[in-house]
Amino acid sequence: MALNYDEIVGKFDKYIFNTYTRQPVAIKNARGAVVTDVNGKEYIDCVAGIAVNNVGHCHPDVVEAIKRQAEQLIHVSNLYYTEQQALLAEQLVNLTDIDRVFFCNSGAEAVEGALKLARKATGKKEFIAAEHAFHGRTRGALSVTHKEKYRKPFEPLAPAVFVPYNDAEAIRTAITEDTAGVILEPVQGEAGVIIPSDGYLREVREICDETGALMILDEVQTGFGRTGKWFAREHSGIKPDIMTLAKAMGGGFPMGAMLAREDVASNFGRGDHASTFGGNVLSCAAALANIEVIKKEKLVARSRELGAYLMKKLKELNKDYVTEIRGKGLMVGMELSIKCEDIVGKARERGVLLNCTSDSVLRFVPPLSITKEQLDKTVEVLDGI
Numbered sequence: 001m002a003l004n005y006d007e008i009v010g011k012f013d014k015y016i017f018n019t020y021t022r023q024p025v026a027i028k029n030a031r032g033a034v035v036t037d038v039n040g041k042e043y044i045d046c047v048a049g050i051a052v053n054n055v056g057h058c059h060p061d062v063v064e065a066i067k068r069q070a071e072q073l074i075h076v077s078n079l080y081y082t083e084q085q086a087l088l089a090e091q092l093v094n095l096t097d098i099d100r101v102f103f104c105n106s107g108a109e110a111v112e113g114a115l116k117l118a119r120k121a122t123g124k125k126e127f128i129a130a131e132h133a134f135h136g137r138t139r140g141a142l143s144v145t146h147k148e149k150y151r152k153p154f155e156p157l158a159p160a161v162f163v164p165y166n167d168a169e170a171i172r173t174a175i176t177e178d179t180a181g182v183i184l185e186p187v188q189g190e191a192g193v194i195i196p197s198d199g200y201l202r203e204v205r206e207i208c209d210e211t212g213a214l215m216i217l218d219e220v221q222t223g224f225g226r227t228g229k230w231f232a233r234e235h236s237g238i239k240p241d242i243m244t245l246a247k248a249m250g251g252g253f254p255m256g257a258m259l260a261r262e263d264v265a266s267n268f269g270r271g272d273h274a275s276t277f278g279g280n281v282l283s284c285a286a287a288l289a290n291i292e293v294i295k296k297e298k299l300v301a302r303s304r305e306l307g308a309y310l311m312k313k314l315k316e317l318n319k320d321y322v323t324e325i326r327g328k329g330l331m332v333g334m335e336l337s338i339k340c341e342d343i344v345g346k347a348r349e350r351g352v353l354l355n356c357t358s359d360s361v362l363r364f365v366p367p368l369s370i371t372k373e374q375l376d377k378t379v380e381v382l383d384g385i
C-alpha cells in the first residue's frame with residue numbers, strides 16, 4: 001500500500017532526525033533526467049542527487065548490474081577478496097593514474113581516510129584548507145570544512161588553518177613545520193561553484209613539492225565527468241598525492257574511495273584503516289557499470305558541450321539580478337544579487353528541480369545525459385520566474 005505525500009511527511013516529522021531542509025516533494029521514481037513525485041508530477045532534475053546521478057537516474061546498465069550482482073552476492077566484508085573490487089580498483093587507477101585505492105562509502109569517509117593517511121605518512125598534525133571549503137560532516141572532514149555554523153558546536157576539532165581559495169601564496173605563508181597536508185576542491189562546490197584561476201592548482205602543487213606537505217584534492221563532487229574531464233584536476237594537468245572520490249562513483253549507489261601515490265599509500269599498514277562496507281561487492285558492481293556507461297555514452301565530452309550550452313543560454317537570460325554565471329562542464333553556478341530559495345520553490349512548482357547553495361547561487365548539476373531540450377525548458381522556466 002503506497003503512502004500519500006502527507007502520510008510520508010507525517011512519518012518523517014515523527015521519526016526522523018530534523019537535520020535537513022527538505023523540499024516539499026516526495027519522489028517515487030526517476031529515469032534519466034526526469035523524476036516523478038508520488039502524485040505523478042514530473043520534474044526536470046538539475047540537482048541529480050547533488051551531483052550523483054551523472055549517468056542519469058536508474059540507468060538500465062547500472063540497474064542490470066545491480067540486479068545481477070544482488071542475485072549472486074551482496075556482501076562479504078574485507079576479510080575476503082572479490083573480483084568486482086579488484087576490477088574496480090584497476091579501473092580507478094587507470095582512470096586517475098594514481099597508484100592505490102582504499103574503498104569506503106561516502107565523501108566524508110573518503111576525506112577522513114585522506115586526513116588519517118596524510119597524518120601517518122608525514123607524522124604531522126595540521127592541515128591547510130580553503131575558506132568556504134566543504135569536505136563533509138564527520139569530525140575529521142568537519143575540521144577542514146570552513147563554515148562556522150557547521151563547526152562551532154563541535155569544537156575542538158583537529159587543527160586546521162583556512163586561507164583564501166585561489167591564493168597560492170597564502171598557502172605558502174600558512175605552511176609550518178607541523179603541516180601534514182593541503183586539502184582543496186579543484187572546483188569549490190558548496191561554496192557556490194568557485195572556479196580556480198589558471199595556474200592556482202599548479203602553484204599549490206609546486207609549493208607542496210617544495211615543502212613536503214601532501215596535496216589532497218577532494219574530487220567528491222567534481223569526479224566522473226562532472227566538470228567536462230574525468231576528474232577536475234586534469235584541467236590543470238597536476239596530480240595530487242591523495243585524492244578523494246564519492247558521489248557519482250556508483251551511478252547512484254553509495255560508494256567512495258581514497259586514492260594515493262604508492263609511497264604515500266604504503267604508510268597505511270594492516271589495521272591502520274578499515275570499513276565494513278568499503279568496496280562492498282554490490283557497490284563495486286554498480287560503479288563498474290557506471291564507469292562503462294560514462295565511457296560508452298561519451299558523457300565526459302557531453303558534459304563539456306552541454307555545460308557550455310547551458311552557460312550560454314543562462315547568459316542570454318540577461319537578468320539584472322544575475323551577477324555572474326560560471327562553471328566547468330555541467331557544474332554551473334548562477335550567482336544572484338538576491339537570495340535564491342524563492343526561485344528554487346517557483347521552479348519546482350513549474351516542474352524543474354534546482355538547488356540553491358551559499359544562499360544566492362543557483363547550482364546546476366544535472367545528469368550528464370540531460371538533453372538540450374530539457375536544458376532549454378529549464379532556462380525557459382527560469383525566464384518565466
Ligand SMILES: Cc1ncc(COP(=O)(O)O)c(C=O)c1O
Pocket residue numbers: 050106107108109111134135136137185189190218219220221246247
Ligand atoms: C567536495 C566534497 N567533499 C566531501 C563531501 C561529503 O560527501 P558525503 O556527503 O558523501 O559525505 C561533499 C558533499 O557535498 C563534497 O561536495
